[in-house]
Amino acid sequence: MTHLTHNPDLTSSVIYGLGWVYLLLFLMNAYWVRRSYAVDGNFRLSLGGILGKGEQIPVAAFWAVYAGLLLMLAVTHLTGANNPLQFSLKMPEILKEPINRASNPVAFFIGSTAIYVLMIVLRKWWTTPTAGWILLNLSILFLALSVTDYDFRQIVGKPDNVPIVAMLYIVGFFTWLYFKKSVDNDERIAAGRPLFEQENNEKVLTWPDLVYSELICMVLLTAVLIAWGIVLQAPLEEPASAAKTPNPSKAPWYFLGLQEMLVYFDPWMAGVVLPSVILVGLMAVPYIDFNKEGNGYYTFNQRKFAVSTFLFGFLPLWVAMIVLGTFLRGPNWNFFSPYEFWDVHKLELLNNINLSELFWIKGLGRPLPVVPPGATFAQQAPIILLREWLGLVGVAFYLVVLPNIMAATVFKKFYVRMGFLRYMVLANLMLMMMSLPIKMVLRWAVNLKYIVAIPEWFFNI
Amino acid sequence: MSVGDYIRGSQIWKSIFRHPAPVDRRNRVVVMLTNFFLHLHPVSVKQQGIALSYTWCMGGITFFLFLVETITGVLLMFYYRPTLEFAFNDILALRDVTTLGIMREIHRWSAHSMVITVWLHMYRVFLTGSYKPPREFNWVIGVLLLVLTLLLSFTGYLLPWDQLAIWAITVGSNMARATPFLGYEGPGAQLLNIGGYDLITNGSDARFLLLGSRFVGEATLNRFYILHCVAIPLVVSLLIAIHFWRVRKDGGISQPL
Known part of the structure; x- marks a missing residue:
């Protein structure tokens, strides 16, 4: 929590800016009070019998109190910006x-x-x-x-x-x-x-009903873009340097x-x-x-x-x-x-572990099968396949067998209505999407790094 | 006779606008048929189809932002030189001294907005089920336009040639190094060799194709500049034309079928 250069949580401009935010929020809620008064109706307030049978109070009263608080916040911020060190609303x-x-x-x-x-x-x-x-x-x-x-x-x-x-x-x-x-x-x-969408759905002429909305929309957007451009400058950092890698x-x-x-x-x-x-x-x-x-x-x-x-x-x-x-x-x-x-x-601390290591070292208590350095592809392949067999079988199961199991069980209706090809596309897309959350959970639960780890071929899953 | 009537009665005016102003029903129909820009629209539309809470207007806004990008982009091109010597300084000058340097701000914020509005357009089309028959293929074109919008934004990100630019592009393009078979650190690339010589090296892989170099350098700047200003906008324009045309041909704007 402590770092050498102390940076201020509050500055005058932050407080002042927040003042405007609260003012805007107040105005929004002032409108809401009106709306609430018109549509929300009343509730009965008796304060535990103090008010006897109770008074009918409009729900809008809540919003009015809240809006009042916001106005006070706005005023406090807009007037108290001179002294950020003593400002305590944060x-x-x-x-x-x-x-x-x-x-x-x-x-x-x-x-x-x-x-x-x-x-x-x-x-x-x-x-x-x-x-x-x-x-x-x-x-x-x-x-x-x-x-x-x-x-x-x-x-x-x-x-x-x-x-x-x-x-x-x-x-x-x-x-x-x-x-x-x-x-x-x-x-x-x-x-x-x-x-x-089917009610009051008469045909109307494009001019003026659509083209005018388009015009208004374009004018508003242009105004927003110009205002945004004035208020916020586009970022420009130091000149590019291949030698200085930013982190992150x-x-x-x-x-x-x-x-x-x-x-x-x-x-x-x-x-x-x-x-x-x-x-x-x-x-x-x-x-x-x-x-x-x-x-x-x-x-x-x-x-x-x-x-x-x-x-x-x-x-x-x-x-x-x-x-x-x-x-x-x-x-x-x-x-x-x-x-x-x-x-x-x-x-x-990163102590992530591959499935093959889990299987061979932790499971069987044996070292991983080792690929000798300088081995050709043909020599590598059987050793690697042996080392990673569990992960490879797992992935094959996930992408090939699982869709078929789902077709016979949870997605039976889909399979029947979609036919083989369309169903397989759907199932594989779903499984690819779910692979991210699945890998997340595996990482968090057992620190799993790769299900299949074949760095020799840049093939890690 | 007033000046206005004189102008509207002149041969020049009548040669441009073939019909009287769209103030009555007949001319409001005619204007949609005879005006090049308006003829994208049908003459009449269903009231609920153009209700803002239904249609969200995001496709139209995306197109408008594309036009803003084109106009501000062309103006920026008059000023900006895509070389290592000038690129950064030109952007710096746009910020500090150039009249109408705000074009860069508008260009950048419109670009971010365009990415968001494309997503929202897609969101709305999905949530109203409007990709369903007969509009399947127009949805596919829309996905292509989404990709191209992201690529436009990505290629433009490099042009200021500051730290933010080159490192974002470096991080993004490093992925290409791992393309299966086509990236030199991708799975399967080792298999592509002839007589012991690798076909896929860091000088011939997908990343090299993207960057025109082994690292983000001058060749990349040139390549991204052309992609950003010419190549991708051309393709996007064509696809937008098809996209709009198909909206009309595939049953008009979204409506309950």
Whole structure:
């Protein structure tokens, strides 16, 4: 926790900037008070009998109190920015410590998967406007408080990382919107009513109904881009030098999910095979999804399998991995908690072990079969195959036998309806996708490095 | 007669706009048919199909951002020279002294936004099941456009020639070294040899093809510059044209079937 150069958690400009954030949040919630007053109705408050039978209080009162607090926060920040050392409104250490301690790749992945599951299970509850609003407020408050931490600010405030924060909100919003609309449609389908998209669906003229929205959209976007360009300068670091390797060296942000996979897979898998599988898999989607329902409207119930699979691939395995790779991976690709200093000298013990070592050394108590140096390919092959037989058989089982077992059991209906070829494509794509979480779990559970380890041929899985 | 009427009655005006302004129903139909830019659209659309909460507008925004990238990119090309001697300094000057140097900011932020809006467009198309027949193949073209968008962004990342640029490209392109059979550290590459001579070396593998060199250097800068400014945009333009054309031919914008 201690490092030599002390960096201030708070500066005048941070406090001042947060003042504007809270002011904006106040305005948003002032609007929400009005909305809530109009639609949310009242609740009965008796304060344990003090108010007798109780008073009818509008729900909006809650929001009014909250908005008032936000206004006070805004004023405090906007007027108290001169003296950052004495300013005490910041993320308390008492919260930072447990968050830092609980953060690690295991918790991160399990957490994001849990959110994904909850999102689907609780889709009726979290898609109400009030729930959405509460989530939005909580996330903004969390971010605003976190920005008062120096180390957090260093990472999240990088100009190239700003779009990622924006992306999280945008993806979150559209996921919320999707579930909201599909819950509505699913209820309509269950009740035998027409879909939302089928009501009031008259033909209208493209001019003006569509071209005007397009024009407004273009004007707004142009304004946003110019404002963004003025406020935030594009990053430019020192001139390129092949001699000075930065630590960490990171790929562009949209590839950081793939770079994160390098922790679990060799480059030929993480950088070549799996990305190719992702793209081929995406292109194959229309040809393996035989479900004729859900064409052109939002629904979850009619497409449970397709949507769940896609959301799993997109949210925990793509977006969350980018977040992990961008914000939580520091020097030497070590994991750093959100409020942790990126220490170049942080050591992480790596005692990962290959499946062949587990089998021969730990299992049988014998040394690994050794390939003599300078052996030809023909001499190497039998020794290597003997050494790695368990992993090779395992992989073959996973990709060849397992799809057949699934065809006879859990995916029986799919197999019957899809036919052999389409089913095999689907099954293998699914298994390739699941190979990442499987390798993660194996790494965390038994420190497994490679299932098949043939460095002689650059063939490690 | 007012000046406006005089202009609208002139031969020049009438040669450009064949019909009166789209103020009545007939001319609102006609304008969609006779204007080159508007004829991408049908004359009329279903009301729910263009509802913002349904369509999210992300495909259109992506196309708009592509146009922004083209315009700002062309302006930047007038200024920027893709050589080791000038590249970094030109970007520095864009930041510090050049009039309208903000074009670089707009170019970069639009690029990031475009990656995100492509994802969201794909997200929406998936979640409404709009890739289903008869639109299967247009989805495939969309996936190709996604790849090309990422490649456009990736090749552009190198051009400022600062530490951020070359090391991001180094990390990204190191993957190519491990391509099965075609990368010199990839599985199977050893099998490709004739009479003891390796066909795949660090001077002939997939990474070398990408970088034009054994490391990220001047040849890479030139290669990425051409890919970024000419080669990929040409392919993208063609695919966008096909993508749009097929939206119309495959049953129009998404709607419940």
